Amino acid sequence: MTESLTEEKIKEAARIIFMEKGYAAAGMRDIATKAGVNLSLVNYYYRSKKNIFQIIMLEKMHKIFGSIIPYMIDENTSLEEKIKHISTVYIDTISEDPNLPLFVFSELQKNPEELGILFPIQNMDFMQMSIVKQFKAACPDINPAHFMLNFLGMTIFPFIAAHIFSKMPNGIFDNIQTIIHERKKLIPLWIKNMLEANIN
Amino acid sequence: MTESLTEEKIKEAARIIFMEKGYAAAGMRDIATKAGVNLSLVNYYYRSKKNIFQIIMLEKMHKIFGSIIPYMIDENTSLEEKIKHISTVYIDTISEDPNLPLFVFSELQKNPEELGILFPIQNMDFMQMSIVKQFKAACPDINPAHFMLNFLGMTIFPFIAAHIFSKMPNGIFDNIQTIIHERKKLIPLWIKNMLEANIN
DNA sequence: ATTTGTTTTAAACAATTGTTTAAAACAAAT
DNA sequence: ATTTGTTTTAAACAATTGTTTAAAACAAAT
DSSP states (O other), rough: OOOOHHHHHHHHHHHHHHHHHHHHHHHHHHHHHHHOOOOHHHHHHSSSHHHHHHHHHHHHHHIIIIITTTHOOOTSHHHHHHHHHHHHHHHHHHHTEEEEHHHHHHHHSSSSSHHHHHHTTGOOOOGGHHHHHHHHHHOTOOHHHHHHHHHHHHHHHHHHEEEEEEEEEEOOOTTHHHHHHHHHHHHHHHHHHHHHHHHH | OOOHHHHHHHHHHHHHHHHHHHHOOOOOHHHHHHTTOOOOHHOOOOOOOOHHHHHHHHHHHHIIIITTHHHSOOOTSSHHHHHHHHHHHHHHHHHHSSHHHHHHHHHHHHHHHHHHHHHTTTGGOOGHHHHHHHHHHHOOOOOOOHHHHHHHHHHHHHEEEEHHTTSSSSTTTTTTHHHHHHHHHHHHHHHHHHHHHHOO
């Protein structure tokens, strides 16, 4: 049972509008217009604004969380392999949807109860993940939270700040997409140095 | 000419409501109610929603950008001193207003033209800042953008992710405020290791 | 005590919001 | 050709939005 053309056109328009304006500023008429479709059809196929938003939001949360967790819990790769693999895959993934992190963090902060239930953040037990256990073995004296914050921060923060930084003049941040892609190779090196520094 | 009590009560309510809900979801009635004041007074003192928002937004942009720039352009401190000082001061500043980064980045992304003019991001010439020149001297082969992204990412990202991470079970991120404060000492160490690694 | 300018209030405003309704158009099956 | 179920449309809906109005309350000055 495949989705009708109209249904998918509406969903795609909703993706664009919600990502651009956020939940509150997005209008049902915006979505209908972008989809090239009568206003009523948005409610016909998706019942309510809340409902279609939750569908998009769940999709986006899967994209931002679901795409790294499999690698983080993999028991058959070394810590170094994980770091190399995740930073590469993650930067490539988010590059296709660069506003994803800011969108998800922002909406989740504005409505934690309702959206938190949609995606089981509560069940993401970092402590039991292979990557954290491996880090604890390598650096027993450092709280693994710091490692995760540094690793994710170095990977994700550039996307969050890109819009603003690229507006600066005379530019360090010209071609910020190129800069971000360079980081696929650099982040593993930096993390490695950090791990070694923590041992000493 | 001091602001009347009512005027300041409205402004403080607007700060809270806008930070909590963002521009689009915040209502004039929300602000009036939180201020304990008649609805019309919000327009009486601040003309329009757009106007009072821009006043708050300008204030917040000053807080997030203005509070570090003086240290970054200071010609009389070493790179190491700058890093130590900025990470400490910045983490302390943002800890008092932990949603500040997510709010500013998010609103700025939704309305770059109008809000970008308010605060002269266009005039923030990273390339001419003392901290960047010092980094270039220390690590000529690395694009200083990476240094800035790492430094700011390690400092700011934990605030952006705190809300979500603290919801996770069985906790790496329990007491995330404590973890963030530990970083005031750790970030300078990590950055130092990175700089040394880049030289080799 | 009256005048003056300022602040506060209650009510109404026009416009916009998400949603529903009922009819029309359409396609598929008999 | 007619019936059936589905999709699309135009119009209207009740509620909510930011804003304005005009009167009332207030405070300060003469």
